[in-house]
Amino acid sequence: MTPFSVPEQPDGEPPSRRGRKPESIWEKVGASHRAWLEPVRSRLFASGLTLDDLVNRSGYSKTRISELLRGKGYYPGWEITYSVVRALDIPIFPLRRLWTAAAREADKDTAWIESRIHEVQPLQPEHPPLAHQGFTETMREPYTAYASALLQSDRRAAWVVAEVFDILWLGWDEATASPDVRRHAWRLLRSRVMLRAHHHPDGHPDLRAAAFVTLVQSRINDLAARFAQIGELADFFDHIGRLPQDQFDVAVLRYLCGISQHAVPAVVGLSPALTHAMDHHARGALESTYHRHDDPGVITP
Numbered sequence: 001m002t003p004f005s006v007p008e009q010p011d012g013e014p015p016s017r018r019g020r021k022p023e024s025i026w027e028k029v030g031a032s033h034r035a036w037l038e039p040v041r042s043r044l045f046a047s048g049l050t051l052d053d054l055v056n057r058s059g060y061s062k063t064r065i066s067e068l069l070r071g072k073g074y075y076p077g078w079e080i081t082y083s084v085v086r087a088l089d090i091p092i093f094p095l096r097r098l099w100t101a102a103a104r105e106a107d108k109d110t111a112w113i114e115s116r117i118h119e120v121q122p123l124q125p126e127h128p129p130l131a132h133q134g135f136t137e138t139m140r141e142p143y144t145a146y147a148s149a150l151l152q153s154d155r156r157a158a159w160v161v162a163e164v165f166d167i168l169w170l171g172w173d174e175a176t177a178s179p180d181v182r183r184h185a186w187r188l189l190r191s192r193v194m195l196r197a198h199h200h201p202d203g204h205p206d207l208r209a210a211a212f213v214t215l216v217q218s219r220i221n222d223l224a225a226r227f228a229q230i231g232e233l234a235d236f237f238d239h240i241g242r243l244p245q246d247q248f249d250v251a252v253l254r255y256l257c258g259i260s261q262h263a264v265p266a267v268v269g270l271s272p273a274l275t276h277a278m279d280h281h282a283r284g285a286l287e288s289t290y291h292r293h294d295d296p297g298v299i300t301p
Contacts, residue, residue, distance in 0.1 A: 037069075095170060240282075
């Protein structure tokens with residue numbers, strides 16, 4: 001029985017659905033590979049198409065399509081990926097960017113990537129919805145600041161934010177159907193950043209490296225005093241990493257990224273009242289455990 005086959009009904013009646021979901025994604029699939037594979041699977045589930053439908057539309061065998069949908073075996077070439085993506089009417093440009101990033105994650109070199117892309121006919125110009133363009137222009141700066149605070153790398157932060165915006169483009173209909181696009185997008189960003197952030201063994205984000213790039217310590221000329229300040233700030237940031245999720249996000253945006261309290265609600269997709277409450281609780285928790293640093297400074301550019 002293939003992952004998409006439907007068992008016969010005991011009473012001889014036709015099955016109530018045309019197929020079933022494929023098996024779960026292979027546990028060894030990397031974060032960048034999941035970035036495009038999960039949206040492809042979601043679109044497949046929503047479309048109602050079966051494996052046979054994809055075989056007929058793509059021209060590839062059930063075995064190869066099934067392996068692609070699970071992420072198992074060799075990393076798929078762009079030609080077969082493109083055939084599935086086109087059959088599901090998914091935007092091609094953002095998917096190809098995600099596919100390329102995942103190919104690098106799978107240790108494919110530039111020559112391999114370019115040769116696979118050249119196997120497919122040149123793509124026609126493709127543009128995201130205007131609402132998506134407006135959203136990304138508004139959120140790029142705060143999203144990148146948040147990612148940079150956790151990843152300690154402007155380059156990695158920009159790359160993760162670009163990945164998030166591509167995933168969001170692939171699922172823009174789902175995003176706009178959610179109760180709040182901003183909250184939907186923020187959760188996506190947070191999940192992609194946390195996949196790459198350093199964590200303690202207990203799972204909490206490890207922000208201690210941020211102590212090396214605060215404005216407070218950068219203004220200290222005495223080397224010994226600077227190292228002492230770094231030690232204290234590292235302890236402070238470690239406490240931030242142990243805050244509840246929403247309090248953590250608000251604290252990072254406000255006190256590490258320097259984003260205005262009036263701008264934070266729109267970034268995280270929460271009401272101003274709830275965001276203020278999160279800020280209040282976070283400050284209370286931090287002051288009770290580390291009262292010497294009410295204002296640790298912000299991340300330097």
